[in-house]
Structure formats: C-alpha cells, structure tokens
Amino acid sequence: MPDAETVSNEPLALPAALATFDELWDPRIIAQVNDYDVRIAKVAGEFAWHSHADTDEFFLVLQGELRIGLRDDEGEREVVLPQGSIFVVPRGIEHKPSSAGGASILLFEPTGTVNTGDRHEPLPAHIKTTTGRALR
Ligand code: NI
Numbered sequence: 001m002p003d004a005e006t007v008s009n010e011p012l013a014l015p016a017a018l019a020t021f022d023e024l025w026d027p028r029i030i031a032q033v034n035d036y037d038v039r040i041a042k043v044a045g046e047f048a049w050h051s052h053a054d055t056d057e058f059f060l061v062l063q064g065e066l067r068i069g070l071r072d073d074e075g076e077r078e079v080v081l082p083q084g085s086i087f088v089v090p091r092g093i094e095h096k097p098s099s100a101g102g103a104s105i106l107l108f109e110p111t112g113t114v115n116t117g118d119r120h121e122p123l124p125a126h127i128k129t130t131t132g133r134a135l136r
Contacts, residue, residue: 007032007134014040014062017135018104027107027115029132037111039132044102048127049094050117057089057109064103069096 007029017030017040025047027039043066059066059081066081071094081087083103089095097105116129123129 014106018042018062020136025115025127026130027132028135030135032111033108035111036108037113037132039107039109040104041107042102042104043097043099045100045126046098046124047096048116048121048123049096050120051092051094052089052109052113053092053118055110055113056091057095057113058107059087059089059097060106060108061085062104062106064099064101066103066105067098067100069098070094 012030014030017028021028022042024042024044027041029037029039031038040062049069049071059068061081061083063083065083066085067078068081068087068089069076069078070089072090079087112131114129114131116123116127
C-alpha cells in the first residue's frame with residue numbers, strides 16, 4: 001500500500017500520469033478514496049482469466065478499446081468497451097480483459113486488491129501479480 005508520500009494530494013492530469021510509464025498490465029495508484037484505490041494501467045493483448053471473491057471491479061476506458069471476457073451463470077460472453085465506457089465486473093465472476101489495439105484504463109477497487117485476483121489461470125510471462133505500484 002502506498003504511503004502518504006507516494007499518493008499525491010495535488011491535482012493530477014491523467015495524460016501526464018499515463019506518460020510516466022510504459023509497462024503493460026501493471027497498474028499505478030494515482031489516488032486513494034477512503035479504502036479504495038484509483039489506478040490507471042496501460043494494456044495490450046490479453047490478460048489472464050481470474051476472479052476477485054470479495055470485491056467488484058470498476059473499469060473506465062480512457063483511451064482505446066477494452067474487451068472483457070466474462071464467465072457467469074449464462075456461460076461465456078465478452079463485453080466491448082469503447083473509449084469513455086465504464087463497466088463493473090461483479091465479485092466472484094471470472095473475467096479476462098484484452099485489447100487488440102492497446103488501451104489505457106482506470107480502475108476503482110479496494111486498496112490491496114490483487115490484479116490477478118484470488119484465483120487465476122496459469123499466468124503468462126508478461127503478467128505480474130501486483131496490488132498496484134506508486135506513481136513516480
Ligand atoms: Ni480483475
């Protein structure tokens with residue numbers, strides 16, 4: 001969890017924050033709201049199927065297009081999120097974000113939430129498990 005020095009209390013421009021890193025699927029914590037993190041991430045290609053047993057997960061697409069595969073009681077489906085769209089993955093639902101053309105996203109979820117969930121399929125080498133890194 002970042003401390004008071006790593007999460008700024010100054011205004012923050014999202015384009016400038018996004019310009020500070022290039023790593024994919026590696027969220028940066030840009031703010032904390034009560035017990036929640038606001039995180040931003042750059043993504044491209046496919047993430048891994050995973051689920052969060054105890055929390056919903058909020059997505060806002062800042063740039064590009066994000067797709068999220070979902071496995072629920074009705075089977076497997078995929079939602080398409082163009083730039084400017086929001087979506088909430090309910091707790092416990094297996095999901096797999098992907099973006100063929102690359103995207104920048106904003107996540108809102110409880111501090112400490114692991115990006116790869118409590119359960120996940122075997123992780124490919126390009127995915128690292130993290131609770132979010134401080135923005136530098
Ligand atoms: Ni997730």
